[in-house]
Amino acid sequence: MAASTVSKDSEGIYTELASTKQDGYSTLGHTTLNSSRAQHTERLCKPCPEGWEQFSSKCYYFSTEGKSWMNSHRDCLRRGADLVIIESDEEQAFINKYMRDFNWIGLSDLETERIWLWVDGTLLQKNDWESGEPDNHYNLDSVKYSGADCAITYPGENVWLDVGCHLPIPFICETDALLL
Numbered sequence: 001m002a003a004s005t006v007s008k009d010s011e012g013i014y015t016e017l018a019s020t021k022q023d024g025y026s027t028l029g030h031t032t033l034n035s036s037r038a039q040h041t042e043r044l045c046k047p048c049p050e051g052w053e054q055f056s057s058k059c060y061y062f063s064t065e066g067k068s069w070m071n072s073h074r075d076c077l078r079r080g081a082d083l084v085i086i087e088s089d090e091e092q093a094f095i096n097k098y099m100r101d102f103n104w105i106g107l108s109d110l111e112t113e114r115i116w117l118w119v120d121g122t123l124l125q126k127n128d129w130e131s132g133e134p135d136n137h138y139n140l141d142s143v144k145y146s147g148a149d150c151a152i153t154y155p156g157e158n159v160w161l162d163v164g165c166h167l168p169i170p171f172i173c174e175t176d177a178l179l180l
Contacts, residue, residue, distance in 0.1 A: 066168030081175035104171035134162035
């Protein structure tokens with residue numbers, strides 16, 4: 001039977017899935033080798049890159065570095081992912097468990113004011129805005145600014161806020177998990 005191995009580059013991004021013949025069987029994340037010389041379990045394949053967290057069929061990267069929304073979007077793309085698209089209350093609750101600060105999500109009205117689109121181009125359906133949001137304003141050091149076109153999720157809460165896209169804020173990337 002064939003066992004799968006995954007190759008990844010120096011940044012932890014999966015680059016290749018290979019198969020070699022061995023006396024063993026694969027399960028998600030583990031391969032058990034059967035032989036008279038050794039019986040041990042060896043991790044050959046993981047559903048998410050190292051440093052990412054899995055929820056359902058997705059993998060999530062929680063950055064600690066603050067970047068603008070656009071640079072966060074580019075960073076996620078470079079990792080083979082994109083800014084997170086939150087599709088359910090369960091997904092939002094999962095994200096809240098790992099957040100330490102405000103985080104960019106993949107939602108903006110950059111193309112057309114008040115038309116909120118996810119990074120994949122889909123129109124916002126699920127609505128988790130904080131009361132009074134989105135209001136196209138944000139406060140920074142007790143000063144009110146306009147031009148809030150990008151969304152963040154609020155730590156410990158199931159709510160989103162619109163803020164200025166230029167602000168250096170940590171971000172969340174999302175990609176499909178490797179399911180064998």
